[in-house]
Amino acid sequence: MSASANVVEFWPEARYAGEVQLRYAYRLYPTVRQRQALARAFGCARVVYNDALALRKASHKAGERYPGNAEMSARLTASKDTPERAWLGDVSAVVLQQALADLNIAYKNFFESLSGKRKGPNVGLPQFRSRKDTRQAIRFTANARFKVLGNGKLRLPKIGDVEVRWSRELPTEPSSVTVIRDSADRYFASFMVNVTPEPLPETAAECGIDVGLGHFAVLDDGTKVSAPRFLRRVEKKLKRVHRELSRKQKGSRNRQKVRVKVARAHARVADARKDFHHQLSTKIIRENQAVTVEDLAVKGLARTKLAKSVHDAGWSAFTAMLEYKAKFYGRDFHRIGRFEPTSQICSACGVKDGRKPLAVREWRCKKCGIVHDRDVNAAKNILALGRRERLNARGGYVRPPEAVAAAGEAGSRRGAA
């Protein structure tokens, strides 16, 4: 049972004014011939991407300006006339152009991450693609004339009419489709669709969410959310097959078999996790007008042990879902930077109580005497910071003052310490 292949995913790139872009993913069942054609297309897109990357690296090294889009595109077309690259003609030209576009996006993300314009985890320099990469993908835009046929199949230029499992309806005509093969050898079509947001009726409820150490998330109202049992079970199984793999001799037939098992277990864990994130994020966004989370994707933290467990649990994927769902349903969403000492401040009186080792799960405020659950207290402070941000600057990312105001009195009591 894997629903994640069917759910809406977020596409964080360019958005149109007033519209949000969502991804709808479906499982594909290509025939043997179509698989071969897809393998060829993945290979060609990879070569075009790598050629362009090599050229870019070479021009950088030589201190020259990197050729622009038009020139790259012209070079690509010309290369099809050379014997070394003539086989690129077997693949939809749009797919190859999109490979060039991918490289541009990769560089853009890298530079914006470097300058701090892009939030979230650091993005490294673009890397060469390999046939051994666990995820292979190609993209067809509307120009490529891909088409959903009356018989339910998906027509892909130079690939064929591919069978799709339509687990839900596409809301409108998609603007592009990405065809993906994952490490478990499954195929997916991920359609990009522009949709108009559908704001939910307003509610007065707000929510602050902290990463729990023993739980996936802790809410300011005291709710502690753990990963569902199904997810924990498949995670355990993944660990088991990993151990099995390490015992197999390198290059042996058995090892190859176990490797496929590992890939499938990985896919199952990823699916289960995604389902869990979807259910939780939808519930929170439906029930609250404003949601504030702690943003952990900050430099420095990435090396700590806490960060690893957090990254494993997919916190950033979860908060990205909250963000796009907030946009879609007309809710407010905020991220609070890690520079806020949310676990050191009393959410009741605002006093800064000092650093506390991770082992301290409960503490009593020296000033007002309230006993706090560490995580719930932090979630309350996160909520207060979110409120303050909304008051201070609508939509802006403002660094609030060091001490957090008492929950419920944001803005009225600062620096009580």
Ligand SMILES: [Zn+2]
């Ligand atoms: Zn206090």
